[in-house]
Amino acid sequence: MKTKVRFFDNVTDVPDPRKSILEPAGCGPDVAEVDEIVIQGTRSVYLRAAMYVDDPRLPILQGRFQALGLEPLESRWDEFTEAELDAAPLLVMLYDNNDQVFGGPRLGTTYDMSEACPRCGAGARQTSAMIIDGEDLPKLEGRRAAATYYDDMLVDEKMAEQLASAGLSGLSFRGVCARMEDGRRVELPWQQVCATRTLPRMSPRSTGIEPYKPCACGRSSFTNPSEVPLRLTYRAKDVADIRDVNVTWEWCGEVKFNGDVSKAVFPCPLFLVTPKVRRIYLGAGVTGFKWLPIRVVED
Ligand SMILES: [Zn+2]
DSSP states (O other): EEEEEEEEEEEESSHIIIIIIIIHHTTTTTTTTEEEEEETTEEEEEEEEEETTTOOOOHOOOOOOOOHHHOEEEEEEEOHHHHHHHOOSSSEEEEOGGHEEEEOOOTTOOOOTTTSTTTOOOTEESSEEEEEEGGGGHHHTOOOOEEEEEEEEEEHHHHHHHHTTOOOOOOEEEEEEEEEETEEEEEEEEEEEESSSOOOOOOOBBBBBBEOOOTTSSOOOOOOOOTTBBBBBGGGGGGTTTTOOOOOOOEEEEOOOOSGGGBBBBOOEEEEEHHHHHHHHHHTTOOOOOEEEEEOEEE
């Protein structure tokens, strides 16, 4: 595993940013670029840089940012080898933000709220097919797997059959419908992949996941600050009895809930699967997912 860091900043006011920031740090086009954009006569200059955290140029580059009073947006993430991904007990499954489809309570998907938190909706149990926005159907074209903004995992029917016949544990399916502009509901040749197992709470040693508007239930709403690598950590005893398909106890993301499910924005759990599931996705030529191994600690 290697950790990478990326910087992004508007450096329009910095005289010759290549010379004043990048050159002293020895950062060439292999790790950094400066782009000039002119929109309606207004010139903006942006700097982008990305490198591994053990790159000796990194502290010099950060020193240049500091000397010039710059505070670039920073994001950090871990990169894994194929062998590391394959040896992980569980992988967090994350779908590309740009290709997600809109689905869930505001489109008519129904939920049993009897065991959910009345303030944030964490623990809402879906009771109908997943209903997605008909306007997003083009995003599913040519794809075999996708996800909603709320990490509801979707696969085409053939892929669902492949998953079902692979003998995976903890897996169930629901139908998927589209709500069209005229209000019609159309059944789609897709299935929602559901987890029957909710894992215990994560270890507090997890990083990159923290409450940003904590709810009294303690179960939401978590967010991923970009400058800290997302590292979900579990106690060994809590992952001794995992399934192939699981969700986190913690629910992430924005919350808007006043008791009316049809207007709710629920937080959502993260989806965690074994490498066996990833291999089926890769074998089917699925793209657009990021797979992030969990960490396991003794206590
Ligand atoms: Zn709550």
